[in-house]
Amino acid sequence: MSVEGVVNLFKPIGASSAQYVYRLRPILNVRRVGHAGALDPFADGVLLACVGRATRCVERLMELPKEYDVELRLGVENASHDPELPFLPVAGARDPDPRDVDEALRRYVGWIEQTPPQFSALKIDGRPAYRLARRGDVQPLASRRVFIERIDLLGHTWPVMRLRVVCGRGTYIRALARDLGQRWGCGAVCTALRRTRVGPFGVDASVNLNSAAPEAVHAALIDVERLMTMLPAPSAPAAAEEGR
Numbered sequence: 001m002s003v004e005g006v007v008n009l010f011k012p013i014g015a016s017s018a019q020y021v022y023r024l025r026p027i028l029n030v031r032r033v034g035h036a037g038a039l040d041p042f043a044d045g046v047l048l049a050c051v052g053r054a055t056r057c058v059e060r061l062m063e064l065p066k067e068y069d070v071e072l073r074l075g076v077e078n079a080s081h082d083p084e085l086p087f088l089p090v091a092g093a094r095d096p097d098p099r100d101v102d103e104a105l106r107r108y109v110g111w112i113e114q115t116p117p118q119f120s121a122l123k124i125d126g127r128p129a130y131r132l133a134r135r136g137d138v139q140p141l142a143s144r145r146v147f148i149e150r151i152d153l154l155g156h157t158w159p160v161m162r163l164r165v166v167c168g169r170g171t172y173i174r175a176l177a178r179d180l181g182q183r184w185g186c187g188a189v190c191t192a193l194r195r196t197r198v199g200p201f202g203v204d205a206s207v208n209l210n211s212a213a214p215e216a217v218h219a220a221l222i223d224v225e226r227l228m229t230m231l232p233a234p235s236a237p238a239a240a241e242e243g244r
Helices: 017-022 024-028 052-062 098-107 129-134 173-184 214-220 224-230
Strands: 005-011 033-035 044-051 066-074 110-114 144-157 160-167 188-198
Touching: 005 017, 005 052, 005 214, 005 224, 017 024, 017 033, 017 044, 024 033, 024 044, 024 214, 033 052, 044 052, 052 224, 066 173, 098 144, 098 173, 110 173, 160 173, 160 188, 173 188
Parallel strands: 044 188
Antiparallel strands: 005 044, 033 044, 066 160, 066 188, 110 144, 144 160
């Protein structure tokens, strides 16, 4: 009997999304494995792995809303908007007024125009933008419409700000950090990012391949028939992706 379905994985910090889900191959004795929306190496949290026939569901899964817990560091900036590159202090940076914080967070809720980070997986003449950016070949990227359902302020003590973001497919949290920092005039980078939920799949029920026994991974596999009962109709609102 073929193995097929979806596994709600917990991707640890430092792991590549693709290489991490490939670790399912020997555990489940299957070659056909993919994921529904990458996480950056510095991020952790929910990563949906699709196995066998369930790889046909990738697009449906990527349309699900995604929730992130985000930590920003204010007063600094860099080209990747994350810990990959050294932080560069912003001259004259000051803690934004709480009223300015509230106004900006409201401004970025709903349908917005967002320019993806230069360090992204978007292709330029067939090459990922991040590879070009690492060589110093910075190419302009077109902005696109993305949907942010909610931004909650969880904490704000200079220079650290913590947010919870629920957003739609194609949204870059690192770009949101960049834009907020520019709006406040103090700069900002995303220093920590955890995907806590993808649709009905929460981080509390996710499986960490670094610690889970093979039996637990097999038990976590959600078969295609059950998966279909968990997904909204194909016409449901678009949802989120963050990654390269």
